[in-house]
Amino acid sequence: MNYGSIRYIIGWILRVEGILMIMPMLVALIYRERSGIAFVISALICIFVGTLLSSKKPKKTTYYAREGYISVALGWIIMSMTGCLPFVLSGEIPSFIDALFEIISGFTTTGASILSDVEALSKCMLFWRSFSHWIGGMGVLVFILAILPLAGGEHNLQLMKAESPGPSVSKLVPRLRETAIMLYKIYFGMTVVMVILLVLGKMPVFDALCIAFGTAGTGGFGVLNSSLASYGTYVQVVTTVFMMLFGVNFSFYFLILYRKAKDAFSMEEVRWYFIIYFGAVIMITINIGSQAGGVLEHFHQAAFQAASIMTTTGFSTVDFDLWPSFSKGILLALMFIGACAGSTGGGMKVSRVIVYMKTVKREMAALIHPRSIRVTKLDGKALDDTVLRSIFAFLSAYIIIFAVSILIVSLDGFDFETNFSAVAATFNNIGPGFHAVGPTANFSAYSILSKIILALDMLIGRLEIFPILLLFAPSTWKR
Numbered sequence: 001m002n003y004g005s006i007r008y009i010i011g012w013i014l015r016v017e018g019i020l021m022i023m024p025m026l027v028a029l030i031y032r033e034r035s036g037i038a039f040v041i042s043a044l045i046c047i048f049v050g051t052l053l054s055s056k057k058p059k060k061t062t063y064y065a066r067e068g069y070i071s072v073a074l075g076w077i078i079m080s081m082t083g084c085l086p087f088v089l090s091g092e093i094p095s096f097i098d099a100l101f102e103i104i105s106g107f108t109t110t111g112a113s114i115l116s117d118v119e120a121l122s123k124c125m126l127f128w129r130s131f132s133h134w135i136g137g138m139g140v141l142v143f144i145l146a147i148l149p150l151a152g153g154e155h156n157l158q159l160m161k162a163e164s165p166g167p168s169v170s171k172l173v174p175r176l177r178e179t180a181i182m183l184y185k186i187y188f189g190m191t192v193v194m195v196i197l198l199v200l201g202k203m204p205v206f207d208a209l210c211i212a213f214g215t216a217g218t219g220g221f222g223v224l225n226s227s228l229a230s231y232g233t234y235v236q237v238v239t240t241v242f243m244m245l246f247g248v249n250f251s252f253y254f255l256i257l258y259r260k261a262k263d264a265f266s267m268e269e270v271r272w273y274f275i276i277y278f279g280a281v282i283m284i285t286i287n288i289g290s291q292a293g294g295v296l297e298h299f300h301q302a303a304f305q306a307a308s309i310m311t312t313t314g315f316s317t318v319d320f321d322l323w324p325s326f327s328k329g330i331l332l333a334l335m336f337i338g339a340c341a342g343s344t345g346g347g348m349k350v351s352r353v354i355v356y357m358k359t360v361k362r363e364m365a366a367l368i369h370p371r372s373i374r375v376t377k378l379d380g381k382a383l384d385d386t387v388l389r390s391i392f393a394f395l396s397a398y399i400i401i402f403a404v405s406i407l408i409v410s411l412d413g414f415d416f417e418t419n420f421s422a423v424a425a426t427f428n429n430i431g432p433g434f435h436a437v438g439p440t441a442n443f444s445a446y447s448i449l450s451k452i453i454l455a456l457d458m459l460i461g462r463l464e465i466f467p468i469l470l471l472f473a474p475s476t477w478k479r
Contacts, residue, residue: 001477002067004058009071010078011054012144017079018046023131024086027206028124035122038089046082066476072141073467076459079140080104083132092125097448104455106132107140108462109344111220111314111431112454114444119225123206129221130210136462137217137246137344138187142180186253187344191216194242201234211235215242218345220314220431227316227439233300236317240304244277247311247339268379269351273340276350280306280334284327291323302327310334312346314431321438328434335424346429346461348398354378355391397465402427405457409450422446427457 021043028036084103087093093102098114105112106129118126135143191212198208210223224230228239248270255264264270284302285295293301301318308315309331320331338347355376362374375382405423414422414436421433422443432439443454460468470476 001070002058002060004060005067006071006074007053008056008058009141009144010075011050011052013075013079013140014046014050014082015054016050016140016144017082017135018043018050020131020135021046021086021128024124024128027127028122031123033122033124035086035090035092036124038086039124039128041089042082042085045085049082066470069467069470070476073459073463073471075141076107076463080107080459083107086128087125090122090125092121097451098444101443101451101455102129103132104458105426105431106130106219106221107136108429108458109133109136109217109219109312109346110426110429110458110462111214112426112437112458113221113431113442114451116442116444117225118222126210126223127206130213130219130223133217133219133221134191134213135217137219138183142183182254183250186250186257187216190242190245194238197238198235201232201238203231203235211239212242214315215239215313216246216344218243218246218311218313218339218343218429220308222315228304229317236300236304239315240307243307243311243313243315244274247307247343247345248273249340249342251342252340266379269340269349269354272354273350276334276337277306277310280310280330284323284330287324287327287330305331306334309430310337310345310347311339311343312428312430314425316432316439319438319440321434321440332421332424332434335428335430338428348395348428351378352391352394355383355388356395359388359392394465397469398427401457401460401465405453408453409446412445412447412450414445422454423457426454427461429458429461 021039025036025039025043027033028039080100080103083106084093084096084099087099087102088096093099093115101112101114104110111133115121118129121129194212194215195205195208198211199205203211207223210221211228213219214221220227222228228236249267252264252267252270255261255267281299281302284306285299288298288302289295291298304315304317305320307313312335320328323331334347336348337353338349339345341349341351355378358376358378362376365372365374376388377383402423405427406419409419409422410416412419417434418436421435422437425431425433425437432441435441436445437443443451446454456468
């Protein structure tokens with residue numbers, strides 16, 4: 001175990017986090033809010049500790065899979081513990097556990113909240129909540145790889161693999177640092193375009209920034225208690241479109257930019273992503289047809305909520321907890337399917353679902369033709385045993401952690417629908433669930449133990465399970 005490299009990377013994470021806190025400081029200055037002092041203190045702590053940890057470069061600059069996973073897992077935990085300090089120091093969320101839950105929900109782009117009145121927060125705190133979505137959406141390690149030359153080559157790939165969502169990660173260009181820079185250029189450019197479109201729709205600049213951050217990171221923290229219900233149809237349509245765009249595998253945009261449109265539109269995962277989405281929208285539109293409103297309004301509501309849940313953004317325009325059971329069942333299924341691998345969305349990812357279905361089909365064919373040899377393919381390429389093994393190991397760990405989490409949070413005495421959807425909403429990084437944790441409610445009623453479990457689920461879900469699990473494996477820490 002290369003402890004020096006882990007220390008160095010965590011140090012840089014803290015330094016970058018401290019620098020990023022300048023943004024909410026500026027917001028506090030603009031609105032003349034005293035809460036900005038909390039960001040000054042927190043930033044100084046992050047930069048000071050981060051400088052101590054990263055001032056001395058490790059003698060051994062190379063690191064491998066184990067160091068990569070541990071650096072990412074510890075980095076996200078420490079980043080969350082320092083990121084919640086402004087809430088605590090300002091007194092706006094005085095409970096450390098509540099503040100930690102809120103910022104983990106922000107960084108992991110979950111959007112689950114313990115706040116019953118978000119409008120009571122100062123502007124700088126609202127900005128930090130939404131900005132944490134944007135930071136965590138693409139990943140703080142990807143950002144550091146873009147600005148900081150570390151070990152280089154395949155060693156940096158270990159960090160990106162540990163932090164990026166999806167069954168596998170590859171370099172888009174020969175140099176990994178160029179890949180990270182390209183990803184952030186696409187991410188930043190799409191965010192700017194969305195902000196401009198929202199402002200053109202007469203949305204206040206502050207609101208436009210926060211909503212764009214939440215959409216880009218597929219997080220869902222809003223600045224109003226009504227989420228996006230109080231905004232006009234134009235804003236909701238723009239947000240719907242961009243939620244879906246940010247749920248697409250970013251390799252798709254890379255191929256478009258490099259004039260490889262044929263390769264981009266042949267991506268199987270992206271094709272099924274939109275097929276599943278539009279299928280869900282049509283079914284929900286038909287199912288809620290008996291409720292008040294016309295067909296266009298029902299289609300608009302279905303399109304927004306299906307996009308919000310599938311991309312794991314978590315914005316809401318209606319109380320979908322009041323929808324018929326069939327529509328709620330579709331939304332629940334979308335919670336588990338999630339967005340594309342290589343996007344800012346959560347869930348199991350469309351690519352994994354495709355592989356699971358193809359594997360079932362292959363096994364059924366094997367029962368009929370025992371001597372036949374069939375290969376599981378994605379985008380016309382055969383998946384090797386390593387990828388298949390990791391995909392099914394993910395599913396096994398997913399089911400076990402999900403079941404254990406439900407058992408623990410059930411100690412609080414809430415009904416099964418609430419507990420099941422609370423775990424589904426946090427583990428899949430969605431935000432709202434059903435019933436007591438629905439779109440008009442929050443997670444404040446849960447006990448401290450349950451909040452810790454749900455916060456841990458958010459981290460496990462965002463980092464795709466194994467980086468966090470490795471922290472608890474004794475063999476990980478052996479030299």
